[in-house]
Amino acid sequence: MKLLSTKATCNSHGQDSSYFLGWEEYEKNPYDNVHNPKGIIQMGLAENQLSFDLLESWLAKNPDASGFKRDGKSIFRELALFQDYHGMPAFKQALVDFMAEIRGNKVTFDPNHIVLTAGSTSANETLMFCLAEKGEAFLLPTPYYPGFDRDLKWRTGVEIVPIHCTSSNNFQVTEQALQQAYQEAQKRNLKVKGVMVTNPSNPLGTTMSRSELNLLVDFIKENKDMHLISDEIYSGTVFSSPNFISVMEILKDRNDFNNSKDADNIFERVHVVYSLSKDLGLPGFRVGAIYSENDTVVAAATKMSSFGLISSQTQYLLSAMLGDKKFTKNYLAENLKRLKKRQNKLVSGLQKAGISCLESNAGLFCWVDMRHLLHSNTFEAEMELWKKIVYQVGLNISPGSSCHCTEPGWFRVCFANMSEETLKLAMKRLKAFVVESTGNVNGVTTKSTKRNLLTKWVFRLSSRDQRDQQEER
């Protein structure tokens, strides 16, 4: 018998979760405004497709960057051979400048403390390898990005213990929730190595408040063997107030205020993750980074980055693009404008369907409240509703349970990965569904409507032929 490792045969890759299943269904029947107008609209993918024209026009004006040329001279050979895991100096400099610019230059980053990785997927896993042993744990506020179950746990053997957040206070992290999570870890005999947050949050689309961030820094100040990781992958998508506050800014403020040496070496226990997949819309280029003031972490992570280096071709292109400050200034501002407009369209579209969402100021998605559409306050009901929305309404959205949300009925709905027309259509479909399923938009359901719907989606689930599904709608 040919045995494989337990890693290969276990389920920790997480791909049996609904997050990925919805994706699969979309792949089988994808919406296309010409070829498949009744197909499933992808609203489960947090991509930023709003600003490609800005990138394309820059590329057209700067052919050297993609042509392996510097000042008209070919540097192909140099790039082809460049595999230094310390990363391309020009690219690291351009990247830290960009990160500082996103933060309004309230904090700056030292390029010698940046580790480049093939995407933040790789960055997050690498940090786990560096900071924790197999069987140890990190605390994460829920709801969180479903991919973390794979990225943080699969090959590392590290555990995630949730910090439960609820709608009672807009899902903010509280002292109580943090302590409860810590106790839970103790009960499970798990050594806690730290806390990891995504700020701005995925899936909430909100920025963390100053008090939340201070709470977290206080927590690791108290627990001197803990780290704080802040995944700031969405930092360039904060389109309205309150402004984005990076954990680095908090540290800087506290340090200035204290005016004393960093006796608790807090700076060595806080690490930031970044990527160009969301802000710049370049997930295919695999550009991620770890920023840490801890020299040992930087040294170890740098060596580990050998397993996931960024293509030098891509480092070069982006060093030129991000090194063009005129471009970055304009891009950041324009991108935010467009994200804001688009988010507004989603929010108002949902409102017209009698659906509200968490007030958000960032991200590529909204955290939508569909609790009133559940027939019971359970995750079974949430799954039922989700299946209806995928198969009947034809929208792939992400159910809160896949994000480990403790309250049923919340869904993450993306708004930046489609055209305005497609978003309009999605909202139209959703409104029609709500009206049909509730009789009106005020949450009243009739018996016969319920039966019809039940029959419809049961039929759909058993039908293998895509064509049938299209006809039905």
Place this chain on the structure above:
Amino acid sequence: MGLEIEQEHPCVELSNIATSETHGENSPYFAGWKAYDENPYHEITNPSGVIQMGLAENQVSFDLLEKYLEEHSEASTWGKGGSSFRDNALFQDYHGLKSFRKAMASFMEKIRGNKAKFDYERIVLTAGATAANELLTFILANPGDALLVPTPYYPGFDRDLRWRTGVNIIPIHCDSSNNFQITLEALETAYKNAESMNMKVKAVLITNPSNPLGISIQRSVLEDILNFVTRKNIHLVSDEIYSGSVFSSHEFISIAEILESRQYKDAERCHIVYSLSKDLGLPGFRVGTIYSYNDKVVTTARRMSSFTLISSQTQHLLASMLSDESFTDNYIKVNRERLRKRYEMIIEGLKSAGIECLKGNAGLFCWMNMSPMLESNTREGELKLWNEILNEVKLNISPGCSCHCSEPGWFRVCFANMSEETLELALKRIRDFMNNKDRKDIGI
């Protein structure tokens, strides 16, 4: 696992992996690299600097690549208008660009003179062979298990196969008595060795053509190895990263050919690793692949490749280049010819200096025998000589001990990562060094 380094702030704990030495970077392989970095040879600005002969890079065929790019700008741009850039920038599917996988499969077939077929659906893409080897190890073995690897082997394996995976390497000792070929006896000994240490052996990992030997494995040996892994019910990983660097096309036999001749019986235990870092000279672009005959491995490897995807920009470039048959046919032929010429040049040069090498037929390096020069036939003797060569002759070459060779006195010398002139100079320095040694010996 590994040593623990003392920390500045004892309360700031990092993982054992982060603080261990299993990354292997304290070996002489890397130390020589440092010496070069501090005093690198340059024809004009530093003619007495250290010549780098420890880096297995292929710099002999860049002109062919550059010509291709000049004539096919669409490979490095995204065409006019349309959604081409957008689609490429968004493409993060871990299956990889289909056009690229197809091009890669076809390229791998061409390299093997079309003696084996490759199904593009079995290709998994990773950011370099470094990632591919680690990934396969995660999939085939658990922490504490063992992989059997023939010595001498590529120093990077100590990190790539062991560091984060927690898997052990047990050497299959090979020596000069039979030109370092892998024998059944050596395989059995290694296997028993692992067992005696209570380690479960999960796979044999071979590099074919071999690094650092620069020689391709004979058909009969491959058959023996395949029979061995079948008997023991374990996996076989064949790292064929140098397959396109065989000087004479008909001499390389891939495990793929052996499997085909056996109608793929028991092929499920075989996995091939490949990369464009050596054959195409593109280590910076991070292009590696796993080709597995095992469906479960393909699926799992694909999911794991999320941690190490190839930039879609680079996939696009190479899909274009490698699907251009007139380019690839010509490239493979010319590259092979140039490497052969370089090889002959260095062998002749070393011979005239009184140094013998293992008769090689592939790779970017030769396996040089300096055992007659050792003061003592020990590792210490070898390192002493190595130091002399590094600091006096100013050549960074790789000592056999860094490759875990069980016989002292052998060195790996790279020949494809410099100009012909530089190679001439390096050979001259060696000749002078050897002449001086002779004179010293006879008391002049």
